[in-house]
Amino acid sequence: MGRRRADSAAAKAAGTPRRETPENQEPAGRHFRGRRKSPMWLKIVAVTLSGALVLGLGTAGVLVMKLQNNVTTAPLNAAVSNGNKTKAPEEPNDSMQVLILGTDTRAGANGEYGTEADSAGEGQSDVMLLMNISADNSQVSITSFPRDLMVPIPDCVSSVTGKVVYGSRSGQLNAALGAGPGCTVAAINDLTGLTIDHFMLADFTAVKELSTALGGVEVCVDHAMYDVNGSFLRLPAGNSLVQGEQALAFLRTRHSFGDASDLDRIKAQQYFLGSMARKVTSEGTLTNLPKLYNLADVVTKNLTIDEGLANIPAMIGVANRLAKINLANVSFVTVPYEAYSGDNNRVQLKEPEAGQFFAALRSDTALTKSAAAAAEASKGAATPGATAATTSGTPAEVAPPVAAYNKAIQPITVQNATAIAGRSVELLASLSTAGFNASRSSGDVAAQNETKVLYGTDMADVAADVAALFKLPPTALQADPTVTGVKLLVGTDWTSGVQFGTVTVPQDIVASTADQTGGCLKVNPIYYTY
Template sequence: MPRRRADSAAAKAAAASPRGHVPDGPPIGRHFTPRHKAPLWLKITAVALSGVLVLVLGTAGVLVMKLQQNVTTAPLNAGLLKDGKTTAPVEDSGSLQVLILGTDTRAGKNSEYGTAAESGGEGNSDVMLLMNISADNSQVSVTSFPRDLMVPIPDCKSATTGQIVPGQAMGQLNSALSAGPGCTVAAINELTGLTIDHFMLADFTAVKELSNALGGVEVCVDHAMYDVDGSFLKLPAGKSLVKGEQALAFLRTRHAFGDSSDLDRIKAQQYFLGSMVRKVKEEGTLTNLPKLYQLADVVTKNLTIDEGLANIPAMVGIATRLSKINLANISFVTVPTEPYVDDPNRVQLKEPSAGQFFAALRHDTALTKPAAKPSTAAVPAKGSSSAATSGAAGTAPSTPAAPSTHAAPAVSTPAYDKSAQPISVTNASAIVGRATEVLQGLASAGFTNSWSGGDVAAANQTKVLYGHDMADVATDVAKLFGIPASAVRSDPAVAGVQLVIGTDWTSGTEFGKIVVPKDIVASTADQSGGCLTVNPLYYTK
């Protein structure tokens, strides 16, 4: 086998060198100068900088790992569908919902506040707050749900045992936590029509340590007080800085403010949160990495969160979004309620106000901004093909999901006789007589074989249901009123087409106009809120 010729530069140099030796370094000649050695100070500086870089990167890695190891997780959504599968997530529209839960469990570090018999395991939800960050980061709403709100509780898969926990046709919302935080997520998703992205579950210890890490939160009461019946909160008249046990007592007291109702307790919690948000924003905590890490360390040690939030980028992402929002656009809301019909000591949703509010949340409608001009560049709601623009509280008109066509359907001539199609209209809007206007719209469009299905319990979302071989008719009915295609669903139990009017459509024959209930916003984070009113039963001299 012929050998390859050695014609490389190295071979030539070896041939020209005594004994075939190839000299080290570049050749010496009149066009070359000897290489200068780097000064000692430059070498020391380079080594030092490299060491600092390695130290910083190593420290950051250790800190991230530490935060990751702090975290306890649970499934985001434990609700079950009819087939036994857990609820599938809906495609995100850019807005972000985080459910913040406070548990009254006495397990573990919380045993000093009572026995496990009072509240063991996951406990019940002492606090339920839904934080909604708009897609454009211009506004935040924090909605409080009363602990004794009566709602349907879905079947759930327990986060601890893996067993199925049967739901209830009507149960106290705070009891859903017994099957894990994912069950509360499922119940509120079902109630509001939203798709919650994350949850945070805090216990008594979390509240104490977070308030300590913040250096206290300022509160004000109109009279010196002492809650001798539970929390043992003791405050002088005027302003106080509360932290640790005192901060926890402020949030836990059930008797000290107003008329001792759960709604007055919610007002006190919103007051505390508003003060805390002002302090965090004023001190620049959300953009100060050392401070943010300190808070993250405290928070992650004492929280249970969903798996999707159990990473540092997700946590930092939420902090970054919150840091950009004006305090005047952070609103505190209590979901509209009224006494529960079967027990006045509990509450139920007040309709249609609650349904209108939930529709505003689904469509990212502003609660604190002045009315905006209609725009086609609206943000779609999660799980919906409709879109809406922002508007002022109380009016808040939005661009409808689709143009109204009640004068003439925006569809080609159907291959069926419209006058022969059976269509029932069921009124679930909580407004007596609401179906009449919609029936007139159907008749004027040629659907004359339509009738009222009567008034039923309020439903928060309008639907168009259809039976066998009626999909085309249902689609045309939806287009007639501008109802989104996502609301059109097959239902074998329906003969013909059934249009269910929800609380998200309270007037007119054009679906998609969002009406925010008047005075829905209790306060905003830029307001000091004055001083809380103390229940006279707890005055001290």
Template sequence: MARRRAETAAATAAGTTKDESSDTKLPAGRHFKPHRKTALWIKIVAIALSGVLVIGLGAAGLLYLKLQNNITTAPLNAALSPGKGNSSQQPEDTGSLQILILGTDTRAGANSEYGTLADSSGEGNSDVMLLMNISADNSQVSVTSFPRDLMVPIPDCKRPDGNVIYGQAMGQLNSALAGGPGCTVAAINDLTGLTIDHFMLADFTAVKELSTALGGVEVCVDHAMYDVNGSFLKLPAGKSLVQGEQALAFLRTRHAFGDASDLARIAAQQYFLGSLVRKLKSDGTLTNLPQLYTLADVVTKNLTIDQGLANVPAMVSIAKRLAKIDVANVAFVTVPTEPYVRDPNRVQLLEPAAGQFFAVLRNETPLTKVAPTPTSNSTVAPTASSAATVPATAEPTVPVAPAYDKSIQPITVTNGSTVAGRSLELIKALAGQGYTLSSNGGDIAAQNKTTILYGADMADVAHDVAVLFKISDSAVHSDPTVRGVKVVVGTDWISGVDFGTVTVPKDIVSSTAAESDQCLTVNPLYYTY
């Protein structure tokens, strides 16, 4: 043992050990492998990928900023007394969503090639008014067209430049754009009882550039034609791919199709949109980010939108929602109208069909029948037979003194449903419940929405009347000019004593985006041979 220690000490003094001085070295442990230099090609690839990543993120940021800088905004609701619908929030992935799409005929700026400011200056007039409604579950879309010469009340509005535009008791709906796009939003809110969430205002240039970015939209006409007196649209018989100037001419022509009326023009616009929807779906554009960016660039450069849409994520959210919807569930509707009583060249709402349709929109009643594709996380509500039965516990009934004497409460039923004698059925129902002082307030102009108004100290009676007729509390309002309680029956309640049954007007859907085998009928005055 002493000898081994001495050998070790001597070796240490010499600066080595026995093992180290031998020709055969011990193998290294498996966790301590010799260090190797990284291959040059790996370094080059890593640097290149890092560069691409930095450039890609930088480019994405620049593209985002470009889109943001393109955006022009205006207030969502320009009415001096906006009430509901005056806040502009970013759209969510679910929940009902209404977007008003407007086309202006202004000749200002880049649109001067289509005429002078004398033809249409400033905001212009609304050539196109389309209300797109996306259902809360993303299974249905309705696109409702409002005729440009529809006569409606126009509210007082504050323009984006701060000037006030005073409204009219009855004026053409397309003239509301003089108060800015938010004024048209306010007018349609008042007309329908809806609260529109967003708007998009496009001019002639937007239509041209968008149709070109899409590579054209397919249309079909039943005869070769040439609109020599208006848009100068020229098409051969059968199918054509229109884009740019030709797409704009197709949407602008007022005389070339059908009976040359504004309603025929609307039908052609709906036809074009149906074809556009089919193209977007078949090409996968709504889920293709590069293509979506191209469209977003065109859209943001040529549209005026409200503040809630003034960001790229909001637009992407809408595109994702639309991508989920079956084209057969994209329904096109024209608001029911009839000739205006004071001028047959204009139109007014046809009641009660218009009021019924607006109730359909407010209640999100489906207009088409194609069932949505079930999702993996969908749940089925338990049926009455499958629900657990809980034994009822008998409670002693305690008589409650009435809060008031029903027989002396003044209740008036006013008929704005356009159905003759409608008030009598409801007065009879009130009398059956003890409200024997009810009276007939007579017939008034059509009201799209049923309401209950009450005067001083009558809130409890109004609430009980609403419960009796199953009317929501949101329809009950205080009105100091009313003595007692006033039930105003609207076109959304044309029969029965229980409110809430929504009637879809017959043949309200003019077409769906799934209808691809039709050709528009050309006005014979514009035939070419």
């Protein structure tokens, strides 16, 4: 390969970057427990989401005061690495992410559902929902993560002991809660490329109390049923109003619906949430101050939240953002997944769809047709319902300056991490057309969410020109002394075209919206009663 000139002023200014800390530390003897015979899937998610909706749609001052007095707090981000940073509180015009967790702990008041041997301490987060509020407050997406999704788990500082709990290169996502909710936040930050602002963690008791305070939540099943193997949920065919123990049983049942798969359990969870959201925003509930106060009391005394949310200005900020969202733009999504290559009983992210979806979240792309149409209309466009959108903040089209080096001999490699075979070809052609004739492919690697331009010593100016050629943002540039020359790592956030900035929303990613009744859930025939 060619050698660049040694006396470049730009190269001298770049200096020699420091070596970064390795990202994948080997686990130190920590083993996750095997799956229990009857693990709980559908837990207390509804209470936390409804609590957030109540805060946003009710009388904020009264509710946040009660919330602040009742809740328990824990650190937002427990990762040992300082790579996971939190947003500054003075960013009110950015999108907001709230991670909603349900724990299966049997500690304290939850002991009636088993012993601490079943799930002690923090328990496991068998329900994980990421609520994303768009920057313009016009849409909310609620993304479900399967309990047995296999992902990298970071090293975390325990919220209880203060000691480091070593993670794993591949572990079940719900096990991260063992080090505290901040560890689940850190794992999902790494997974999605987002920076989660807040979390809410609730237990079994919350479902019973909130559903009762609401006067019940309406559900519908297509056949009379009785879950004799787990939750003991009994329902007649058609519509039922469930509350208290029955609502908890609905959320705890693991095999009652569809073919008893994870997908059907998630559908039932989303169905319950949509019904509860409609309940909260109807029947005059939101204009009834005593009822709102009671709901806030019920919700908050069963929550653990992050320290940043446990203050009046932060909670009022969340409340204001949720105040006027149309239920048609509250979308339910299940993160794209497939069978895990190491164990068919577990799952992994399905690429490139998962990476495309995370890119859509990061770029604040509308997921529902009505929200997309409104976004297009606001820009003066005539075509609603687009499935792709240009991200904000990409560099303007400015021709790069004439390079003070010989482009033809610069060592540039393109590494394909999109999960799409042949993705490197058109990018290599663009590099060649631009005069980078020594460019080559370094092959396909495991999918990664974010595109990066990595550069070695004395190569900062070349890397900047490569980024400008493809209109990559400055944040994509990263010094890496292990790289010889420049490496263009192409992630799932850029799966087509030769210009970065167009996000593709996977087809049919939205399972339902909160304004839809969704008909009746299909009961698993083995639980039919007659």
